[in-house]
Amino acid sequence: xxxxxxxxxGFSRRAQYSLxxxxxxxxxxxxxxxxxxxxxxxxxxxxxxxxxGVAELTAPVSGAVATGVRWLSVVPDTIGxxxxxxxxxxxxxxxxxxxxxxxxxxxxxxLxxxxxxRLxxxxxxxxxxxxxxxxxxxxxxxxRRYGLLNAGSWQGVADGQPVSGPxxxxxxxLYTGPNTARVLLLTDAESVVPVYRLRDGRPALAAGRGxxxxxxxxxxxxxxxxxxxDVFVTSGTGGxxxxxxxxxxxxxxxxxxAPARPFARPSxxxxxxxxxxxxxxxxxxxxxxxxxxxxxxxxxxxxx
Amino acid sequence: xxxxxxxxxxxxxxxxxxxxDEPLTPGSARLLPWxxxxxxxxxxxxxxxxxxxxxxxxGLLMMLAWRLLAPxxxxxxxxxxxxxxxxxxxxxxxxxxxxxWTLSFFLVxxxxxxxxxxxxxxxxxxxxxxxxxxxAGGRLVATRLGAHVDSVLLLQIVISILLFxxxxxxxxxxxxxxxx
Numbered sequence: 287x288x289x290x291x292x293x294x295x296g297f298s299r300r301a302q303y304s305l306x307x308x309x310x311x312x313x314x315x316x317x318x319x320x321x322x323x324x325x326x327x328x329x330x331x332x333x334x335x336x337x338x339g340v341a342e343l344t345a346p347v348s349g350a351v352a353t354g355v356r357w358l359s360v361v362p363d364t365i366g367x368x369x370x371x372x373x374x375x376x377x378x379x380x381x382x383x384x385x386x387x388x389x390x391x392x393x394x395x396x397l398x399x400x401x402x403x404r405l406x407x408x409x410x411x412x413x414x415x416x417x418x419x420x421x422x423x424x425x426x427x428x429x430r431r432y433g434l435l436n437a438g439s440w441q442g443v444a445d446g447q448p449v450s451g452p453x454x455x456x457x458x459x460l461y462t463g464p465n466t467a468r469v470l471l472l473t474d475a476e477s478v479v480p481v482y483r484l485r486d487g488r489p490a491l492a493a494g495r496g497x498x499x500x501x502x503x504x505x506x507x508x509x510x511x512x513x514x515x516d517v518f519v520t521s522g523t524g525g526x527x528x529x530x531x532x533x534x535x536x537x538x539x540x541x542x543x544a545p546a547r548p549f550a551r552p553s554x555x556x557x558x559x560x561x562x563x564x565x566x567x568x569x570x571x572x573x574x575x576x577x578x579x580x581x582x583x584x585x586x587x588x589x590x
Numbered sequence: 591x592x593x594x595x596x597x598x599x600x601x602x603x604x605x606x607x608x609x610x611d612e613p614l615t616p617g618s619a620r621l622l623p624w625x626x627x628x629x630x631x632x633x634x635x636x637x638x639x640x641x642x643x644x645x646x647x648x649g650l651l652m653m654l655a656w657r658l659l660a661p662x663x664x665x666x667x668x669x670x671x672x673x674x675x676x677x678x679x680x681x682x683x684x685x686x687x688x689x690x691w692t693l694s695f696f697l698v699x700x701x702x703x704x705x706x707x708x709x710x711x712x713x714x715x716x717x718x719x720x721x722x723x724x725x726a727g728g729r730l731v732a733t734r735l736g737a738h739v740d741s742v743l744l745l746q747i748v749i750s751i752l753l754f755x756x757x758x759x760x761x762x763x764x765x766x767x768x769x770x
Contacts, residue, residue: 315670322685
């Protein structure tokens with residue numbers, strides 16, 4: 287293929303000027319991009335409205351395609367499930383028998399727990415469900431991990447609310463449009479969730495790694511003694527995440543941090559429930575009213 | 591098994607304009623590269639349930655294919671606007687593709703000016719350099735350095751480079767319909 291002759295416009299002034307102008311515009315575009323990039327780096331919420339506006343248009347398309355894909359994917363699933371029904375039935379019966387004893391113990395513990403809580407007059411805050419919606423797409427070509435939820439501020443979704451699926455925590459709402467909301471997934475490198483270990487209640491932080499896994503870190507200098515199979519659930523510290531939602535299971539041994547696999551797999555994200563923030567941030571303190579008369583009180587203090 | 595000549599004539603019959611068809615109007619011929627690049631960017635809105643970011647940046651692939659196969663189809667100020675649109679749908683910080691696509695366009699310009707007659711392999715190499723530059727730059731501006739995304743990024747770069755011939759084929763097919 288021959289090199290383009292575009293760079294040698296000949297003697298035509300018009301061609302020369304238009305080529306020059308094109309390059310000026312190109313450089314201006316790059317500078318503009320650099321400025322926007324700096325703005326969005328230092329103030330990530332700056333263009334949320336613009337992005338939410340575009341998401342309003344793309345979410346219905348994503349949703350419609352997802353519905354089509356679900357319809358089609360039902361066919362092989364249904365056929366496949368016929369072949370294994372007998373084995374699955376036997377396995378499930380055995381599992382019910384094994385777990386019936388644990389169920390009784392669990393019921394007892396629940397009753398006792400409720401009684402003790404009544405004795406303590408503990409005031410519980412339960413996360414109210416805002417809306418159940420679908421995650422219609424995730425950012426598949428970017429290193430950031432975001433999901434797009436097809437419910438927004440018109441459905442009551444607000445910034446910072448936790449989003450969980452049937453398997454466990456999915457993430458939290460970053461910003462909302464009228465009908466869509468951008469969700470920061472657990473596995474994003476910027477996501478940090480306060481958790482505790484089910485085994486002994488030890489608190490930890492679950493920080494996303496960016497590669498589909500989560501790093502569970504200790505919050506102090508002591509040995510965390512993370513073992514494979516340790517299950518971590520949200521602790522509710524910080525007031526955003528509703529406590530008790532499963533987050534991740536540790537994969538390898540670790541002392542101060544260990545990789546863990548989240549329960550909610552992004553490849554299986556479908557239905558999601560948005561909860562109200564566990565303890566929403568307090569309203570901004572009212573500005574102190576200027577005292578009308580700066581009287582002798584300061585003078586009296588000075589005397590002392 | 592078809593002979594290459596048969597395949598060629600078949601593809602010509604199916605893809606190119608037939609002898610007495612009118613060519614596209616200048617306006618829509620000029621708009622066509624833009625719409626195809628934007629359609630490439632919009633691939634990200636399909637319902638991908640992605641654990642890892644392995645989807646190639648189809649908008650960038652289409653843009654590079656247009657630039658390398660039909661140099662006059664996109665002016666040097668086009669990648670800034672196309673990149674802005676890509677940023678809005680891709681989840682990258684706003685302005686990153688705007689900057690990186692324009693820079694890679696200048697990179698292609700520089701290599702174009704210094705190369706003589708090129709074959710497709712050389713075009714592919716130029717596209718590979720640009721793709722690697724844009725994806726690595728996008729990773730640097732979007733995610734902090736400590737994140738564990740680099741091996742996945744490398745895989746994404748390789749997939750994108752391997753898919754470039756497909757984008758080039760598509761662009762060539764569209765360009766046949768477009769050009770007079």
